Amino acid sequence: MIRAIAALWLALLVGAPLLVVAAMSLGVPVDGLPPYRIPLLAGEGMGEAEAWSVLTEDGHFLWALWRSLWLAGVSALGCVALSYPMALGLLRVPPRRRMAVLGLVLLPFTVGFVLRMAGWVGLLRDSGLVNQALIGLGLITDPLPMLYSEGAMLAGMIHGYLPFAFMPVLAALSARDPALEQAAADLGAGRLTIFRTVTLPVTARAGLAGFLLVFIPAAGEFVIPELLGPPEALLAGRAIWQEFFSSRDWPLAAAASMALLGVLILPILLWQRAPR
Amino acid sequence: MTRLVLALGLVFLWAPVALLAGFAFSDARQPFLWGGFSLRWFQALARNERLLEAAFLSLSVAAGAATLAVLAGGVLGWVLARQGRFAGRPLFGALAAAPLVLPEVVTGLSLLLLFVVLEQFTGWPQGRGVATVLLAHASLGAAYVGVLVQARLAALGRVLEDAAADLGASPLAIFRTVTLPLILPSLAGGWGLAFLLSLDDVVLASFTGGPGATTLPVLLFSQLRMGPTPEANALAFILLAVAVPLGGLFCWWRGGK
Known part of the structure; x- marks a missing residue:
């Protein structure tokens, strides 16, 4: 009985939506409301799956997919690479003050995602604080065009997602056995060697998670590239958003979502096998 | 070396946020130009009815979605931890965890399309609005609550529940007097998490919300696309001013244990 209620919740709010997306990706866009027709639901067979042929033949979208994976990879690597030294630094803080410093790390996130990105706009735009400072110091005469660039987008991504990497890495590092590193040090290993051969391997699963x-x-x-990235930067999230909201091509947006899910299946399965 | 990176990391994390909070007190109309000390943007914020309405809507949706998420997620976690193996259990587990790993645009699009198709066949929901955003946020929140409850129940084991059963307690009495009190911390934490997730979401609310259901993040996002505003700076300062004492209180409470 209770299991049936839970199953119904999942079927309605998780399973059914995914099935609808799959069905929609086989539909065709039409003028009108709602702006689609799904031959499969009308009992007319699979139809032509136009959206899928557009998707696979149009290099545009495949490029967007590739760029998204690249941006996500660099962002994730950046977050993990920043999390390790920050978490190790935090664990060197005396225990009495450690909670306060952890609070200092997490507090900026309470401002909310959109406002933090507004802060980056304020820092990086032509009339922003960084350009004002550089001009004030006489280092440059014309503002550097920093906003709407790959770099700005990456800074925003790392700023936006850092806690997702920082918290598991911190948890794993604070639970590790200090005796292992002590032993390595006693045997004459340097600090970098200890990190590479002991600390990193024993926390690798948390790092991967x-x-x-x-x-x-x-x-x-979608939000960060839209606010900070180059206007022409085509990414999967942006392509789906634009197809849906601007072009009103719902089948193509659905097919693009399925394609994005398809390339994420492997990392998702990996994640599900990682320990929490 | 690691402490240097920690310090640099803190500068990186705080730079954009401190900028917002600092310039909240600038008199200038340009959001990031210093024009002398002034509280005018706080006054402007207090008079900005559109923003206040959106904030109130966001808080209500977040509270409703979190409550629904705790109810549904609690059941999900309990089934996953206590029902053992049953037919369809792998699919059940995969669906329970899916919202945690699906990209937001995919979740948003899929829920919206569900609502549209559902309306076509059943007449409900009529258009998109507060109810559809609330359901979307509850679906995401329930997945997080489910993970927390499942982990808590798995860590506790069945010993206490078995003992209660041996002493003759009915399943309902066991749940009420043993299981529920034990998972209450996870439910409370899950409620907070679901509340914050809902309060910070742009993408799901944009897809599943209609013109009458503009939440605060959606409004701020659409304004920011036109350019930053000094009122947003004032709002950022207020959020920090609320979070600092709350965080301090939490540290003190945790430190006492």
């Missing part, structure tokens, strides 16, 4: 926790949502990210 952190990487995937950033990588998967980042691959479909």
Whole structure:
């Protein structure tokens, strides 16, 4: 009985939506409301699957998919690479003050995602604080065009997603056995060697979990590229959004979503096998 | 070396946020130009009815979605931890975890298409609005609550519940007097998490919300696309000013244990 209620919840709010997307990707866009027709639901067979042929023949979208994976990979790597030294630094803080410093790390996130990106706009735009400072110091005369660039987008991605990598890495590092590193040090290993041969391997699973926790949502990210990235930067999340809201081609948006899910299946399965 | 990176990381994390909070007190109309000290943007914020309405809507949706998420997620977690193997269990587990790993645009699009198709066949929901956003957020929140409850129940084991059963308690009495009190911390934490997720979401709310259901993040996002505003700076300062004492209180509470 209770299991049936739970199953119904999942079927209605998780399973059915995914099936509808799959069906929609086989539909055709039409003028009118709603702006689609699905031959499969009308009992007319599979139809032509036009959206899929557009998707696979149009290099545009495949390129967007590839760029999304690349951006997600670099962002996730950046988050993990920043999380390790930050978490190790935090664990060197005396225990009495550690909670306060952890609070200092997490507090910026309470401002909310959109406002944090507004802060990056304020830092990086032509009349922004960084350009004002550089001009004030006499280092440059014309503002550097920093906003709407790959770099700005990456900064925003790492700023947006850092806690997803930081928290699992911190948890694994604080649970590790200090005796292992002590032993390595006694045997004469340098600090970098200890990190590479002891610390990193014993926390590798948490590092991988952190990487995937950033990588998967980042691959479909829409808001950050829209606010900070180059206007022409075509990414999967943006393509889906535009097909849906601007072009009103719902079948193509659905097919693009399925394609994005398809390339994320492997990392998702990896994530599900990673320990929490 | 690691402490240097920690310091640099803190600068990276705080730079955009401190900028917002600092310039909240600037008199200039340009959001990031210093024009002398002034509280005018806080006054403007207090008079901005559109923004206040959106904020109130966001808080209500978040509270409703979190409550629904705790109810549904609690059941999900309990089934996953306590029902053992049953037919369809792998699919059940995969669907329970799916919202955690699906990219937001995919979840948003899929829920919206579900609502559209559902309306076509059943007449409900009539258009998109507060109810559809709330359901979308509850679906995401329930997945998080489910994971928390499942982990808590798995860590506790069945010993206490078995003991209660040996002493003759009915399944309902066991749930009420043993299981529920034990998972209450996870439910409370899950409620907070679902509340914050809902409060910070742009993508799901954009897909599943209609013109009458503009939440605060959606409004801020659409404004930011036109350019930053000094009122948003004032809002950022207020959020920090609320979070600092709450965080301090939490540290003190955790430190006491």
